[in-house]
Amino acid sequence: MLKVCSLAALALLGTTALVAAQGPEQHGKQGGGRGGPAAGPSPAPQRASPPPQQQRPAARAPQAPPAAARANEAQPRRAAEQQRAAQQQRRAQEQTARAAQQRQAQERASQQRRQAQEQARAAQERARTQKQAQERARVDQQRRAAEQARTRAAAEQQRANERRQAAEKQRAAERGAVERRRADERRAAEQRRAAERTSPALRPGANQPITARHEQLRQERAKLSRDQHVRLRQAFTVSRERITRVQFTKRIGTRIPRSIRLFAVPAAVLAIFPYYRDYRYVVEEDTICIVDPETYEIVDVLDEGTYAPAPRPPVAELVLTDRERILVLDSIPPDFPRVRLRLRLALGAEIPPSLELHEFAPLVVDQVPKLRNFRFVVSQDQLVIVEPRDRSIALVLDR
Numbered sequence: 001m002l003k004v005c006s007l008a009a010l011a012l013l014g015t016t017a018l019v020a021a022q023g024p025e026q027h028g029k030q031g032g033g034r035g036g037p038a039a040g041p042s043p044a045p046q047r048a049s050p051p052p053q054q055q056r057p058a059a060r061a062p063q064a065p066p067a068a069a070r071a072n073e074a075q076p077r078r079a080a081e082q083q084r085a086a087q088q089q090r091r092a093q094e095q096t097a098r099a100a101q102q103r104q105a106q107e108r109a110s111q112q113r114r115q116a117q118e119q120a121r122a123a124q125e126r127a128r129t130q131k132q133a134q135e136r137a138r139v140d141q142q143r144r145a146a147e148q149a150r151t152r153a154a155a156e157q158q159r160a161n162e163r164r165q166a167a168e169k170q171r172a173a174e175r176g177a178v179e180r181r182r183a184d185e186r187r188a189a190e191q192r193r194a195a196e197r198t199s200p201a202l203r204p205g206a207n208q209p210i211t212a213r214h215e216q217l218r219q220e221r222a223k224l225s226r227d228q229h230v231r232l233r234q235a236f237t238v239s240r241e242r243i244t245r246v247q248f249t250k251r252i253g254t255r256i257p258r259s260i261r262l263f264a265v266p267a268a269v270l271a272i273f274p275y276y277r278d279y280r281y282v283v284e285e286d287t288i289c290i291v292d293p294e295t296y297e298i299v300d301v302l303d304e305g306t307y308a309p310a311p312r313p314p315v316a317e318l319v320l321t322d323r324e325r326i327l328v329l330d331s332i333p334p335d336f337p338r339v340r341l342r343l344r345l346a347l348g349a350e351i352p353p354s355l356e357l358h359e360f361a362p363l364v365v366d367q368v369p370k371l372r373n374f375r376f377v378v379s380q381d382q383l384v385i386v387e388p389r390d391r392s393i394a395l396v397l398d399r
Helices: 002-032 066-198 210-222 226-234 267-272 322-330 362-367
Strands: 280-284 287-292 297-302 375-379 382-387 392-398
Touching (some): 066 226, 226 267, 322 362, 322 392
Antiparallel strands (some): 382 392
16 A cells, blocks of 8 residues: 555656646747737748838837746746645655554554464463462372371271270280189188198187297298289288388387287288288388287288399390480370389389280381390380390380
């Protein structure tokens, strides 16, 4: 469209210039034909006889021929036409420039639209990519959460199974201990009845000299097994209000002050050792003294060292690093069954046979192989590691 307009403007300028060039000649021809006839050659003029000489008037100024006057008149017109042509040319050039500027503006606008479209497509692509990445991250997070939930559920199930097994083992151990205690009581009752049948004088409470009764008591107690010794001492009620504050010598044959309050022997003790039936007891520090209530004489003494076994080789101390201690303590669940030990938790002390010893978890044994041959029990806030062969304490860890 712009090219057609430019060509039209150039053609108009060319036509205007041609008309301006031909204009004077046509005017000259038209002016020369006005004075004579329209067609045919003009006749030759006839010579006239010279007039008589008269006094000539003053000379006049020569007049310009008509063609020159017309030419002079045509010059302003040509100048005006040339000026108009120049103006038209300038207008055409301005139109061409404006058209070029419009074309450039259109091209820039088109290029900007294309860039905007490309940017919009890139933004959409980035948004789609980001959304896909977020979707993948969400799916991965859900999958990890599901796996963690399954892992926690499996671990919780395993801990529940372990707690159930430990509880079952503890109940089985308690039932076994009860059965053993009943069997020991039956055996002791049978032995007592047999002894009473063979020698009526040895019956508890029978009329016999005091010295003979005391000696019989000590002889019968010497026949008890180690387990019966331990259970015999644990059967006594050792509470704070039953501990006397009066100091005396804790030795058989010592007579204690009559101001000391004596307590009846519990039925659980008599079920194990009925020979304490006619006696009372008193507690001084950690020692239980069996006292004759008639004479206030100590006839028997029970303390932690009374039933100590024969000397044995010293216990090899189990040494664990800080990391191994943390690993062992972390492997014990907080709700693991606890036992109540009535003994001083020191190296070499013996755990009662009635208590069940537990094995360490395979994971702990794999990381701490030295614990493979040891067992443990949990007492209050302490973990007691035990040598199972002689049930001696090898190490005590505070939880």
